[in-house]
Amino acid sequence: MKSAWKRNWVGFFFLGPWLIGLIGFTTIPMLTSLYFSFTKYDMFTPPNWAGLANYIEIFHDPKFYSSVKVTAIYVLLSVPLQLIFALLVAVLLNRGIRAVRLYRAAYYVPSLFGGSVAVALLWRQVFDSEGLLNSVLGVFGISGHNWISTPSTSIYTLIILAIWQFGAPMVIFLAGLKQIPVDLYEAARIDGANKFQQFFKITLPMLTPIIFFNLIMEIIHAFQAFTPAYIVSGGTGGPLDSTLFYTLYLYQKGFTEFHMGYASALAWLLLVTIAIVTGLVFASSKKWVFYQE
Amino acid sequence: MKKMIIGLFSIILVISLAGCGSSNNGSSADGKVSITISWWGDTARNKKYNEIADEFEKENPNIEVKRQFGSWNDYWDKLATQTAGGNAPDVISMHPNYAADYARRNTLLDLDQYIKSGDIDVSNFPKSVVNSGKISGKNYMIAQGVTTSGQVVNKSLFEKIGVDAPGDQWNWDHFVDKAIEVQKAIKAKGLKGTWAVDDQSIQYQPVFEYYLRSNGKQLYTEDGKLGFTQKDVENWFNMWETLRKAGAIPDAATVNEYANVSLEQSLFAKGKLAMHDIPGNQLYLYADQMKDSQLEMVRHPQGPSGDGEFVEGAYLSITKSSKHPKEAAKFINFFVNSEKALKIFKIEQGAPGSTKMNDYVKPQLEKGQQQSLDFIQKTLKYAGEAPYPPKGNTELTTEFTNAANSIAFGKSSVKAASAAFMKKAESIVNNQ
Incomplete structure (x- = not known):
């Protein structure tokens, strides 16, 4: 042990700042929240041990179920659609068209704003009853609709927002496409494969490790989405809880209703859920991800 | 050599950790005391609060007033987090809808001692207005402005x-x-x-x-x-x-x-x-x-x-965590009883709590403000007391x-x- 330290102390020295951050800002707060999740804690008075009471209460909470439903719809729709969109754009940009850098930058820009307050505010402007979308529809004689303020459509405006921010996976796809050896396409062309076949028989299988990576990242990202729903609904998750994302409900419980113990329990359930989903995707990857080696 | 460097490293570590723990206790070497105040509002209101704090600093050169503000929703979110973290401002703006949540969780100071000592003067406040700041019989809030x-x-x-x-x-x-x-x-x-x-x-x-x-x-x-x-x-x-x-x-x-x-x-x-x-x-x-x-x-x-009708309004409270409650009380008194402050604040959050200040601001009001004040004064006559909400x-x-x-x-x-x-x-x- 002592010799190991002697050999590695320089490494630890350079690791120090990060290590302090990890322990101080991640590990300790996480363990504290794990403890809080077993207590009744209103943030002002000391926490009282409550055992599993919070977890039991969660499963009897109708709002918990509606927030799970909203989040599930959001993850199940926004992740695949965003990835398909990102892949399509990446393939288009990979065809050696002129000014590709300009396009690449232009398509990436929305992701830079990703999750920002300004974009969420902009979204309100687009989908409001007097917003951009209704003005465009008005030109074609279609009468408008309150997209954001109607429970049945509000969640879809947020899904479109997520899809629009396809830049990050697109750039990664683009890098992946460049890695595919050109001779594979040459051989396929000689054998008479058309573009369609080339895409499904070469591009897609060769890209599966990248798809796998993007899928994991975007699933985690989507589970944790907060800002768009918070801004678009004014922090309420309304109308009628139709944009009550899980994270938003967690936030309301903790910071507006002062049930920090309950909110901590919700946070840990989210962590476990994300871990399970990610684990399942990893397990399934053996069946559909192909590595060249 | 190595031991020395390790020693140095541990010293740096200890110093940086100590740095994390040193919170601002509000006193500096030159004997100047600093208090923090916070409020909700828009740009126009922020300007008024800032001017009042400036006036207060001018009158009390040994007190520095730090300021925090946000829109209505942000204000309450932030205050909850600050209170939980034990670093709430000294003087906070309070509202009846939230007062019970804070007072009943024992985070506000009972201002009775400062009223008795004369630091906060409520002798010109009607009884109903004073009572509207009481929760379970304790004076937690002083009215900046009352309204209906x-x-x-x-x-x-x-x-x-x-x-x-x-x-x-x-x-x-x-x-x-x-x-x-x-x-x-x-x-x-x-x-x-x-x-x-x-x-x-x-x-x-x-x-x-x-x-x-x-x-x-x-x-x-x-x-x-x-x-x-x-x-x-x-x-x-x-x-x-x-x-x-x-x-x-x-x-x-x-x-x-x-x-x-x-x-x-x-x-x-x-x-x-x-x-x-x-x-x-x-x-x-x-x-x-x-x-x-x-x-x-x-x-x-x-x-x-x-x-x-019942009395609503905006109030000022002192938090339990305040290290300088006496200076904070002085600020509140300045805010609700001095002509310098009311000349700026007027009826921003309702009719001033003090009847004397009401008479002072009335001639300075524009027509719309005059209408506001007339309505509040008329309806306050009908106003009863509303029990404070539970947590x-x-x-x-x-x-x-x-x-x-x-x-x-x-x-x-x-x-x-x-x-x-x-x-x-x-x-x-x-x-x-």
Whole structure:
């Protein structure tokens, strides 16, 4: 042990700042929240041990179920659609068209704003009853609709927002496409494969490790989405809880209703859920991800 | 050599950790004391608070006033986090809707000692105003401004459609009849996207509270239980359902769209509503926005048991965690009793608590502000005391809004939504 330290102390020295951050800002707060999740804690008075009471209460909470439903719809729709969109754009940009850098930058820009307050505010402007979308529809004689303020459509405006921010996976796809050896396409062309076949028989299988990576990242990202729903609904998750994302409900419980113990329990359930989903995707990857080696 | 470097590293570590722990205890070497104040508001209000803090610093060169502010929602989110972290500002702005949550969790200082010592002078405050700052008999808050709610009436719109505007003396049946009459006239004139009144069914506080009080009920009893029954909730929602069916209030989607917009973007400011519920001190803000329209404040409808009025307003409190409560008390006293402060603040958050300051600001007011003050002074005469809500009031408000929304969107019947709300409400109140 002592010799190991002697050999590695320089490494630890350079690791120090990060290590302090990890322990101080991640590990300790996480363990504290794990403890809080077993207590009744209103943030002002000391926490009282409550055992599993919070977890039991969660499963009897109708709002918990509606927030799970909203989040599930959001993850199940926004992740695949965003990835398909990102892949399509990446393939288009990979065809050696002129000014590709300009396009690449232009398509990436929305992701830079990703999750920002300004974009969420902009979204309100687009989908409001007097917003951009209704003005465009008005030109074609279609009468408008309150997209954001109607429970049945509000969640879809947020899904479109997520899809629009396809830049990050697109750039990664683009890098992946460049890695595919050109001779594979040459051989396929000689054998008479058309573009369609080339895409499904070469591009897609060769890209599966990248798809796998993007899928994991975007699933985690989507589970944790907060800002768009918070801004678009004014922090309420309304109308009628139709944009009550899980994270938003967690936030309301903790910071507006002062049930920090309950909110901590919700946070840990989210962590476990994300871990399970990610684990399942990893397990399934053996069946559909192909590595060249 | 190595040992020395390791030693150095540990020293750096210890210093940096110590750095994390050293919180600002508010005193600096030159004997200057610093206190932090915080408030909610918009740009115009921030300017006023800043000027008042500057004046205070000028008068008390040994006290430095640090400032924090945010919009209404952000303010409360931030304050909750700060309070939990033990670094809340010394002087905080308080509101009756939140006061109970903070006072009952033992985070505010009982100001009685500073009132007795004369640091905070409330001798010119009417008894009802002083009492409105008391929770469970303790003085937790000093009123910066007191106000009452009512309906603001767009008189110009009433004239345009040829309907008589309502007066102060009316009951809830008159209110419904008036709204339906107005809507018929609006339709006859062919005005699109204009309604008689906004959907106030979601207004747990204050409109539902007015309704209950005028019917001889309360929102909460003295011992923190619900002061109303399911029948009251049903009657309330049924009244608004009648107006909704008559088209006299906006549809649910429109209501939601405008739920969080700023004052100048609201339906009323755009001239799309004939009547709207606001606190009296905001009348002049609407008047500023609607220069072409003539506005008037009328009282909320009365009921069989008389008046619904109770004292609302904005208050200042000192937090338990304050290291300089005496200086904080001095600041509060300056804010509510000095001409220098009131010359700037005027009726920003209601009529000043002190009658002396009321007389002082009155001649300095513009016409709209004058109207605000007249309304508040007139209605304060009817105002009774409202028991403070129990912990969990915020949660109850959310539940009430949910019930109102599910009725408005047609997702559940009045009966079902009211029953669901009562069940939730009772469990929240009983679990405190």
